[in-house]
Amino acid sequence: MGENGRGGDRVTGIMPEKNGTIAWLLRVTVALQCLGNWRWLAQIGESPLLSWLLGPVDVGGLGWSEATALATHSAIGWAALVAGVCVLVRPCFVVTLPLVLLQLCITIAMWRIGYGFKPLLVWLPPEVGALFPFLTQAARISAPLGLLLLVSWGGKDRSGEQRAGVATSLMRWAIGVTFFAHGVEALQHHPAFIDLLIGTAWRLFGAGLPQSGAERLLTIIGVLDVAIALACVATKIRGVLWWMAIWGGITAVSRTTAFGFEISWHQMLVRMPHVGVPIVVVLLWHLLPCSQSARDEE
């Protein structure tokens, strides 16, 4: 399905000689995300997806038996690993679509079982607040979705270029929404974020960061995240997206610096879209006009 039958090493709709980097960046991002998902689902064996499968129907779960849920959960993890390898070899439609669905299912699971942070705003109905995972997970969904639209779909006609435009907008909004959500979590002093800062300060610098200091830092981080998120969707300043990629990388790595590499490297990998997606958007911004002008010259 890839363009020119070459296994999708190029982005559709964009000048072929300039887009290999984007395709590979997305492929590596999604492959690392798959590796993290494999570790999470098949090795660690605990995720919101499992809780959803196991949970009773009357409280939002699917009510599966433990044996069936565990087997399915593990199988999905291994399938994610295989898909990750396939993404590097040949990122065709039948590989990338299930990865999109996997990220969607994890997000739906988080919503259904009430997993993760919930914004505590008096005016926000709990039913709406429960949808918060769709914001925090948007970037993780957008990586395989972007790969699907840009690489797997194939075709180098005008529709391919339109699809590239749609994918760019989609990934740009997804990373913006995720940054916004993380900004809200930081502003509300999400306890897990406090512990990330304290743990990182302790492990990296041997310094005891007081909780009040961590909370002040989170307020600054939250304001920055929200401002950056707004700038991402309202402007086309490339520096904003480079900042997102760098900060996304730092926050992904912070899981390992706070709690140790061995027990949390998968948490870093599942967050690779926070690094890869903004870089891909920047490169697409750079290449899409080139493609347009080249077409105009033809």
Next chain:
Amino acid sequence: MSIRCNRVLMIVLLAVAALVSWPIENRVSAAEGAQPAQWRLIWTTDPATSATLAWSTSLAGKEHRVHLRQEGSDQVVAIEAYRNGRYSGKSPELYYHYVKFDDLQPATKYHVEIESDGNRSRSMFFITAPDEDVPFSILFGADSRSGLQERRKMNAMLSNMVTESYQGDRAPILAFVHAGDFIVNGLKLDQWSVWMSDHELTVGDDGRLLPIIPARGNHDVGEIFNEVFAFPAKEQTNYYAINLSPEVRMVTLNSETSIAGDQTKWLATELADSRPKNRWLLAQYHRPAFPAVKRPAISLLYWVPLFEEYNVDMACEGDGHNIKRTPPIRASKIDPTGVTYIGEGGLGVGQRTPDTERWYLRPPHAKTGSEHHVQLLTFDKEKLMYRVVLFGGEVFDEHTLAVRPAEQRAAKVSK
């Protein structure tokens, strides 16, 4: 190709839309008008001399009080509610009321009648904690968030156990320690309302109230937890320690707020202060440090070293939905001087299968299981008797901890 892909995407979108619109069942309990209902006797301060009685009404009402009478006295004291308000959450319309009892006499029976706008509850009673070093028991459990039929059955069993414990020479059950996950979604008042109504089943036929010592679980997010258990508004900490007798101290921790920050500092101070003063020192919290199913919470990094440093006797955990008793653990090894971890929640929620391949869960040193249960802890001067009680009263596990030598209780262990 393009048409086929569009069809696939359309099917995917329809499936997602169907999932998103799939409702979670709502269950609303009945508190009617200004009739008092959903009473909870809460112990978060010195239980020998104080207690908080909380209840709900469906109407805001104007006058809320409790009529208190000490056993053996004819004098009835009317104590006005110190705080009234509407629970967070739109549905159902429900109001909370709290009365705080102070200056109570230890080991004393108090009769109470709740009154809201002239509507009175039935007569109930509670007994304060002793100020003498006498044998007694507590119930420990967690995870009553789902499996509502089982939850109700369990609450009825707890009530019977408490009544029976006061017969003969048994060590009476003083309180119910709950390590969290009361409901599925802490932001939904309808779920809390059902839990509060179900909690009434812990009250004995004779009107005996079972005091509850609550810890916050990962599902108990939001302000309603504070409102149900009479914590101050906007309280985020929810960690505290109380003496159940002069020689038994229970430290309640909150695994859902920052673990590494102020809470760990507080814990270090609390354990340093309380270890030399108490024969038995226990902690309860939701997410396990030595889980039987899940992965360890970061309390393993921050709290466990303190438990070991100050020779905590037993840590009571929830969240894993199984029965667990580890051997005593110190420095990630089995050590007779270490800390015993029990758990992990079976007050209603469906049970998981423990991973007995984990080093701290291998028999014969450990005992695990997968049935609905409550754990009964009985304290005396020589030992702490631990029992796991299943539906029907069957004892699944029984284990005894000998009291620590005085030198272990007197000083902290050097790192």
